[in-house]
Amino acid sequence: MVNENTIYIGKKPLMSYVLAALRQINGDEGTVVIKARGKSISRAVDVAEILRHQFVQNASVEDIEISTEKLTSDEGRETNVSSIEILISLGEDDQAGPAGSGIDN
């Protein structure tokens, strides 16, 4: 997955990530990757779901990958942490929904 279009989910209010993702998917590439680690994973799914159901009706989940990253603490101890990457893009098919019908093909 590409890096430039990636939104990393942290501890800011959920809507700030939704808006960042919205800006990204409405850009030239028409895609956004939402990425998170550990406990933020559930928030990444929230962002993806809010984005595609409430803001971009013709967006669809292209791919989801999960993996394990090794983090090293300040004391040099290694821990495993799960991560997720959700790739969302503007779909080909124009799902005519009530809110998102303003997009022409």
Next chain:
Amino acid sequence: MVNENTIYIGKKPLMSYVLAALRQINGDEGTVVIKARGKSISRAVDVAEILRHQFVQNASVEDIEISTEKLTSDEGRETNVSSIEILISLGEDDQAGPAGSGIDN
């Protein structure tokens, strides 16, 4: 996705879900669906990652779906909650590798 082979992630210790998933994937069908809602979503990813990296080296993630479920509270109020379903199955190819190197792309 099928229902009988589904493990629902709640608040028990992580390892009890890993063991339940292990039992399921080693059964006749060779598949398990790990399902969670809300904050448990990150734990579902943990269970999937521990299962395929530490217990079943030839298991691979076949499919991941995210969705939104409507919950109704006792007072009749509706809230949206994100959910995830992770389908893992025993792969055809026997990835022989040292423990923990089995991250598929």
